[in-house]
Structures are given as C-alpha cells and as structure tokens.
Amino acid sequence: MNHLSGLIPSTFSKNCSLISINLGNNKFHGRLPKSLINCRSLRGLDIGNNRIQDEFPFWMERLRKLRVLVLRSNKFDGNMSLPSRTKFPFPMLQVLDISHNAFVGSLPERYFKNFRAMIEEKQRDDTKSFHDKEKNNDDYYYLSYVDMIVTLKGQDMLLNRLLDTFTTIDLSSNSFSGTIPPSIGNLKILKYLNLTHNSLTGHIPSSLGNLSELESLDLSTNKLDGEIPSELTRLTFLAKLNLSMNNLVGQIPRSNQFSTFENDSYVGNLRLCGLPLTRKCNEDDGKSMQPAKEEGDDEYEFIDGFGWRCVVMGYGSGFIVGIGIGYMIIRSGRPRWLVEFFFGVGYKYKTKKRRNRAASTHRVT
Structure with missing residues (x-):
C-alpha cells in the first residue's frame, strides 16, 4: 500500500529463506520474476492490485509449501488449463485469488483435483500450547500473522490472521468459459467460492452439494442454465448465495439455508419461480411459471392467457x-x-x- 513502481527485482537467490512477500496495492509492472522459485520455503505471495502483465505462473506449482497466492487486479492473461509436468500442483494452497484479470478458456480442473489442503482435513493436535506450535511449526507462525485483502461474501476484507482452516478460491471477473467441472465438488473443506462475472455455461453441477464447509457461493453474471440442484440444500453452513443474472429455470429449493435467501440471490433469471420471487410455479411440475396474483387484481387473468x-x-x-x-x-x-x-x-x-x-x-x- 505504497506508491512503489517499476519492475519487481529478480534477485531472489538460491536457497532463499523468504517465507512471505506482500507487494500488493502498488504500481509494479512487467512480469513476475521466476527467480521466486528459489524461495522453497515461501508460504505466501500477494502482488494484488498492481500492473503486472504476464501469464499464469505455472512454475510456482513446484513451491510445495505455498499456501497463499494472490494475483488479483493485474493484467494476467492466457489459458490456465494448459498441460503441466507437475504431478501434484500446489498441494498446500489454501487461498487462490486471481480475480479481475483476463484469463480465458475453461476453468482449471486439474487444480480442483489436486488442491490437497482443500480436499483433506488436517489432523490437529489441540493440546499443544501456542508457543510450542510457534517453536516447532513455522507454518503455524505464518498462518497466524498475515495481512491480506480478500473478497468474502461480496465485500473486500483485510485479514491479518489466517487460520489453517481458512480456504477460498476467487476466479471472478475474468473471461473463463465452458462448464463448471463436477470435480470442484472434491474441495470439501472450501469455505468461499467466487466465479462471478465470467462466461460460464451449462448446468450448476450437483457435486457442489459436497462442499460441506462452504459459507459463500457466488455464480452470478454468467450464462448458466438448467435448474438449481436440490443437492445445494445440503450446504448447511451457506450464509451467502448469489445466482443472479443467469438463465436458470424451474422452482427454487426452499429447505434448510435456502429458506433464508432473499430476491437478490436470484434476480435476472426470468424463468425461475417460487419463493422468495413473486412468480408462482405450476403446482404439477414446478416448471411452468405464472406471475403472482394479488388480491383484487384481475388483470393477471388476461396477461396469463x-x-x-x-x-x-x-x-x-x-x-x-x-x-x-x-x-x-x-x-x-x-x-x-x-x-x-x-x-x-x-x-x-x-x-x-x-x-x-x-x-x-x-x-x-
């Protein structure tokens, strides 16, 4: 959060012991220096809100301790679904924020299948004291103290304490296309998922109902169609839902958390029906819609017919x-x-x- 400009120095030497680097909210331009690969202990990199113009840094997949990667609001572009030689990319990654860039092509399904820190719950020993953890586990030290701006539930928030249970993927405001891969349902520990403002098509995969820890889901402003999967009602921790500005159809589920969401979660889907919208569903199949009729208003009889x-x-x-x-x-x-x-x-x-x-x-x- 300064006015630093120019290129990011490319002088990260071999055996670099750097754990965290935050250059966010400056005016750096050029490319991301590949010499960062020498920092094998790197846990976090935040270069958000700069003017970096580059492709996605596939070479960072080999940083096996990397937990936070924030590239948001730069000029990154290209296809993230290109093949890679790394067998298990980003095994420890908890935070991936590449929003507000110019990435194209399909969503990076290979990552959804390999983000181990978002798939398998870690075994924790809660009997250790804070000082024991700080002394014996340098990962814990990094995760306890970090300044990072992320978008949570539609709002930018500053985090200065990152727990090892915090997980988020933000791919919003790019040019991703194609369908949402069902493999995204593997990320059972994911808490925040934001795919808004892309060009995604097809149905919402029912496998999203497997994200049992999910607290926020934003799929708005895409080209998604079909019905809202009833499996999403299994997301009992879901506090924020935004499916607006798509081409969804049919009846909105109403059980569990879905009974708490308001109109703004669904606006712009002209063929959705049922509460909380005023458009009623046909009782036979829930797919035919008619405008809700208010008492004393006979004009709807004419409009419907x-x-x-x-x-x-x-x-x-x-x-x-x-x-x-x-x-x-x-x-x-x-x-x-x-x-x-x-x-x-x-x-x-x-x-x-x-x-x-x-x-x-x-x-x-």
Missing part, C-alpha cells in the same frame, strides 16, 4: 378485416339499412346516380 403479442396480432388482423368489409359495404351498398344508418337515407341511389353521370361524361368524351 394471451400476452401482449397475441393482443397486437388480434387487433391488427381485426383492423385489416374491418377495412376490407367496410370497403365492400360501401361499394355494394348492402345491407341497405347499415349503409343508410352511417351515410344517410338515399345513399345507394345517390351513388348510383353519380356513377351514371360519370359514365355519360366518359362516352361523350
């Missing part, structure tokens, strides 16, 4: 037919009573007389 397009087509067709019939009545003068009602008595006789006069004039000419 016809719609404005049908009304316009009906008026237009009736107008054209009416003009045609009126023209034929005027030309033929029949029925006489109707013609005399609109044009006066003797209209047919007067019209015939005018026609005869016009015909005589034509013969004389």
Whole structure:
C-alpha cells in the first residue's frame, strides 16, 4: 500500500529463506520474476492490485509449501488449463485469488483435483500450547500473522490472521468459459467460492452439494442454465448465495439455508419461480411459471392467457378485416339499412346516380 513502481527485482537467490512477500496495492509492472522459485520455503505471495502483465505462473506449482497466492487486479492473461509436468500442483494452497484479470478458456480442473489442503482435513493436535506450535511449526507462525485483502461474501476484507482452516478460491471477473467441472465438488473443506462475472455455461453441477464447509457461493453474471440442484440444500453452513443474472429455470429449493435467501440471490433469471420471487410455479411440475396474483387484481387473468403479442396480432388482423368489409359495404351498398344508418337515407341511389353521370361524361368524351 505504497506508491512503489517499476519492475519487481529478480534477485531472489538460491536457497532463499523468504517465507512471505506482500507487494500488493502498488504500481509494479512487467512480469513476475521466476527467480521466486528459489524461495522453497515461501508460504505466501500477494502482488494484488498492481500492473503486472504476464501469464499464469505455472512454475510456482513446484513451491510445495505455498499456501497463499494472490494475483488479483493485474493484467494476467492466457489459458490456465494448459498441460503441466507437475504431478501434484500446489498441494498446500489454501487461498487462490486471481480475480479481475483476463484469463480465458475453461476453468482449471486439474487444480480442483489436486488442491490437497482443500480436499483433506488436517489432523490437529489441540493440546499443544501456542508457543510450542510457534517453536516447532513455522507454518503455524505464518498462518497466524498475515495481512491480506480478500473478497468474502461480496465485500473486500483485510485479514491479518489466517487460520489453517481458512480456504477460498476467487476466479471472478475474468473471461473463463465452458462448464463448471463436477470435480470442484472434491474441495470439501472450501469455505468461499467466487466465479462471478465470467462466461460460464451449462448446468450448476450437483457435486457442489459436497462442499460441506462452504459459507459463500457466488455464480452470478454468467450464462448458466438448467435448474438449481436440490443437492445445494445440503450446504448447511451457506450464509451467502448469489445466482443472479443467469438463465436458470424451474422452482427454487426452499429447505434448510435456502429458506433464508432473499430476491437478490436470484434476480435476472426470468424463468425461475417460487419463493422468495413473486412468480408462482405450476403446482404439477414446478416448471411452468405464472406471475403472482394479488388480491383484487384481475388483470393477471388476461396477461396469463394471451400476452401482449397475441393482443397486437388480434387487433391488427381485426383492423385489416374491418377495412376490407367496410370497403365492400360501401361499394355494394348492402345491407341497405347499415349503409343508410352511417351515410344517410338515399345513399345507394345517390351513388348510383353519380356513377351514371360519370359514365355519360366518359362516352361523350
């Protein structure tokens, strides 16, 4: 949080003992120095909110002790799903924040399958005192004291204490496309997942219901379709849900935590129905929707049955037919009573007389 600029120095020598580096919120540009790979003890790297222009640092997969990787709000681009020679990438990673960059292609499924720290719960010995842990486990020291800005439940928050149970993945505001891989359901210890503002398509995978520790899920502003999986109701710790601005359909689940979410979790999905929305579902299958009808409001009966397009087509067709019939009545003068009602008595006789006069004039000419 200074005004440092220029390139990040590339002088990280072999056997570098650096544990944590935070250069966030400055004006650094250029590329991320690959000499950081010499820092085998590195637990955390935060270069968020700079002007770094580079591809995703696949070479950092070999930093086996890395727990925090924050690249947010830079100019990183490229495809994160490219093949890699690292068999078990980022085995200890707990925090991955690459939001607000320009990554493209599909979501990095290979990482979802190998983030061991988000898949397997660690065995803890709670009988040790704080000083014992600090003395015998340098990981604990790093995890206890860290300054890091992350987006949690839609808000930026400063964390200066990172517990070993804290896990988050933020891939928001990029250009990821394709479907959400079911393998993301392997991350059973994940607490925060943010995939908003991408171009993701397909259905919400039911495997997300396996994320039993999840507290916040944001899939908004994508192109997701299909129904909301009922398996998501198993997420009993879920406090924040945002599925807005997609193409979801069908009835919204209402059991467990889903009974606590308001309208803003679902806005922009025109074919969703059921509470908390005012659009009611068909009781037979929950898929057909109709606007909620308020007491004393009979206009919905008309709207449900016809719609404005049908009304316009009906008026237009009736107008054209009416003009045609009126023209034929005027030309033929029949029925006489109707013609005399609109044009006066003797209209047919007067019209015939005018026609005869016009015909005589034509013969004389």
